[in-house]
Amino acid sequence: MSKKLVIVESPAKSKTIGRYLGSDYIITASLGHIRDLPSSNLGVDVKHNYKPLYITMKGKEKVVRDLKLMAQEADEILLATDPDREGEAIAWHLAKVLKIDPDSKCRITFNEITKSAVQEAIKNPRAINMNLANAQQARRILDRLVGYELSPLLWKKIRKGLSAGRVQSVATKIVMDRDAEIDAFNPEEYWLIKAVVTPGKNTDKFVLGYYGTVDGSGKVKKDDLKCLEDAQVVLDAVGTGPLTVDSIKKGTKERNPYPPFTTSTLQQEASKRLGFSSKKTMSIAQQLYEGVEIAGAGQTALVSYIRTDSVRISEEAVEAAKKIIKERFGSEYCTSFKRQYKNKNSAQDAHEAIRPTHFDLDPRAIRSSLTTDQYKLYQLIWDRFLATQMASCKLDTVTCQASCNGRVFRASGETVTFKGFLVLYDDVAEDQNKTDDQDGKASIPPLEDGMKLELLDIKSLQKFTTPPPHYTEATLIKALEEYGIGRPSTYAPTISTILERKYIEKDGRLLLITDLGKIVTNMLSENFSEIVDLSFTAEMETKLDEVEEGKEEWEHVLDGFYPGFNSQVKAAQESIDKITFEPEKTGEVCPQCGGELLYKEGRYGKFIACTNFPECNYTQNIVVYAKGTCPRCGSGLLVHRSKKYRNKTFYTCDKKGADPNCDFISWDLPIEGKFCPECGSYMVLKHFGKKAYPRCSNKDCTTNVRKSKKSSSGNKKDNDEE
Template structure:
């Protein structure tokens, strides 16, 4: 009997697919990529030494990045660490089967993984086949095996071209940035453009000057106990917009003396088309808006749903729906909502320009599953599924119908408007967004009706700058500009934060100082890399490579030739057109240790003051630094009293950033720093900021801890280097409680490995984690009975948890839970993998059962 090997990317997907294929197939997982380009690090690890022939620039570059742009882009690949056993197993099985089906994802990345698998496994190439499916269902998988294809090398080459360009940019610019700006910096071909978008928005916000204006509403009545509120829109046929209270008061005096007549009434019907089904970017945006999920979290949950067979493939920019899916949706709508909610013809949506693949939109695999009921997926994944299900069903429903009415009221030279809209037919909004049907207040008013003055409602307003980007709106902006693709959005948003160029606070992205400096330097020396059109055109070229319209190595050659010229120029001195240095800007502030002047420095960890004595003879070097805390670091509710307003640099007339040195001293630094030397010192007393100059004692070694600022916010760090103990500063300005050391529980064994559990403390309270972390990432919540058994091991601050009820009213084991909002432990219980309504709280030194 013939046997076949099917290789997929994830173990979860392998498990799901295995249910649908018979005993003729062996389904195995590669667990993502198995091969990558050689690097300097991997060669050192594998014992490959740098030979004498590698001393020149060209060979040194090849040695570092594993690509040879001078020899027709020859690439060196290696098996990724930890994947050796997987490769050995796949090779062993491959030798015993008749066919090998590469069933990796259907995007370019999946195509490249399939190609790498074929190369690594080797052997008879005629045994290899390629199968792709948009959803992990029995119907889809059977169809895929009826339509077998082969690896598409054009798509593989498109993926390699992207990978090679990103590699060149990252590895060749980084050493330059370390030398010219600061250690630890790196540049990304697409990520740097994303940082530019955020930095430019940051400059617009900082330089924005708010202006006052007023709106005027008038309350009018026309029958007993019937009144409306109309907005004054025009005066003498010009838009009415008073700039101050004086102008408003003049208008109010005039309008009070006027008579109010309805001079026009307009009634019309309007329709709102149903929204298209989700693509990757719109799913990310909707999950951010309604669920508060990050782009990275949304993609993680969606990937789980796809692997479990609940939804179709998640990386797509196409709104296309298969005939089968549309038919299923229309049948469902007619049965459960009625024929009125079903349009005569299926709704068809046009795709964006440059849509990468002819994939389907994201939709449920089985429309009959409205809500997921499984222990394999958590409640967050179920929420994402519900959004996808509702969006898909509503996309094939009838339009919503409205009646809109507008009346125009004239009062001498003033014109007032009143608009109202009611729902005549809900259509798709019945499922996606239910609306209450209200009656029109102005339904009785007709042209010529007289209205009577009731009261004035003035509203003071101030112009606002464009809002800061959220992760979701950044993705929307990247998509609008044609930058990146569905498979890269999550990586872009997470990398720019991980590298410290951008900070997420209150769901808004703030450009960090180093991100702004990096953007300015790259924009000047590598203008094409940060140019929106250039980056978008490169995406189109990658699409053309995948479609076999252009040759991939020609694109790489043109890119590398231009890039190399710009790089050589950037390496020169600034006077010769090279990249500008990140120089220290000296201030009048004395060093508290050696009394020399301190200067403003910028690094990946933030902006700080550094003693000029650091550049002295090593033995006499002063290493004193003072952290500067940006005004953006503070919580919205944190009250900061301003002594005086300094908002413009005297040297270049640009806006200035505000930083706290301590609770009595503030420094204003020009946003063009270090290119501009402008700064100003502000003295005073800043309320509720005493901890800025505070030192606390380390609970581990009893040395002092000092305030520092890093990529993830403010924290206290022990001055003893060997200790490395830290305490976070919470959003409300309070210092976090000390965390206890991990407690070993060797008696409690892990299920997924041979490891045992360790009790740790994190932002979500205590939890059990494998002692071999990160090799094994198994974690779980502790049962109360486990803590009770090992009560003697627990630190005093959590020992009370061991005395909580061990079982609930039904005999289910109880679990330690943590409320992150109020930072409080409570006890819950689970039945068949789901939380019950039973809970217990520790109140007045005793456990109280809540329900």
């Protein structure tokens, strides 16, 4: 019997694929990349057409040895790495190491890890796509050239441990520019006027917002009220009313579901709905793609390939979705046609959108086999995909215009007559403009033209314009995608890198530029404008796409960038003065030696240290007080950042109250003055994703036991966050 060796990237993926192939197949994993450029030197011969020097990665020696031994015993070798640039490059490196002809039919790919997809791929092997591999190679070498030449410059001119890169430096500048825009924002005053009216019954009262005036030709002109005096003129004109209905416009409209997830929109939605970081989202999505152990079914991949720009959907998936919709909701909730979505360009059509791969595995049915986070993300993908093939939401709309003494007021309302896809995936609340104070959605009673409206109340409201919001991970990813910066696989590692480098920091979900981020970005902007230029970086991404499509030679792309960049680096070595990064002073003195105390950055965040280090080793944590008091002794509460669980905080007593030996500690914030009605223990605020609920702090309390039994009927693998 002939032996066929199939090489994938991860053990989880190999275990899943192993279920679908016979005993004559041996499946093993390369554990990702096996070769890369050396870390000790540039590894690129810039004088000879940018020839790269690849070496076996540190720690992969045994993997390579084992692969070679297995390859010698195999009659056929199939490279089944992921179906993208990175996967194609790994396949090419494997072919080089195992001495496989890249032009031979040694490469197989599948968009989903299902029995039919894997077996179909086995039947149709192909040659390695060198355009794809070269696009990855060009990106890797380009990033090496930028990082290897810029990072040492930053070490020399600012401080050790810094880095720069094509995508990370642009992402940092996007955050910095937004923060600068917010800092420079000058609020402008404006006024709103709201009128509470009724056609005759107080039960039918509704709110009209002031809009403008009627000019001589009968046209309505919008009126911006800039000050109290402007608002008072309107109030005086309206007096005690009444208002007369000028027009009632009724209509209908439909709201269509969003497209299925791409990598970018999945990260954005998981951030908004679940509170996941982009890194966490991609890690969990990878688990769902490679396969998890499902009770009674074995190792099973639950979603299609997770790195995609495409919103294309296969016919089989559409039919499976429609069958579920009809069974669960009824045929009226299912579209009578295949709802299709358009990609921005043809280059994005290599894969399908992210969708479920086993429509017989409803998230709720397999919840006990998934961790809490796996379940949440799988449910999100499942619901979003089913919604794409559901009927549109139907609404009745009404717009009312009423006036008094030439002053025009308006209100608009919507009534859902058929929920359609909203029964499953309600995205209306998030996307409606909640700040539209002038014309919010109101509940409007039956009205007729010419009807008199009694004025129950009228008031003016002072408002101020607000600056654009700080970026979050979700909105930064959206901006990167819109600007054409990076690709789906780069968003999460880019944000992780600039957080780790302390170029940006998180305040809750908000991303804020740091002083270090400003210094590095300003230096790059002044001396390497192309590196932080949005259009240049986007153009470079387009050129890499052209390499992938076979329209451009990868060496030519590098040659169009590197000589000029290298000249800039050499000039900067001489022209840039060393930047002194002054640590922030606390204004206090060291209790050990009398030196100044400074704020410093450490592995686990900011702390306070003596300026005379290393002669004086005094340090202290930064004291942050939480809202509320210790439920045991009434003292204050301190907030601490966990060293074991990154970005997780806990609370302790400050021991300055009635009991200096109080040992109170909790992962959850106590609710001030609230105690459990059943056992008397203090109550805490327990967070679940974006929501928070009061819970008894006593785990053995009957209230917690009841909730635990109710919620876990399903999830044997759920881990308590504590």
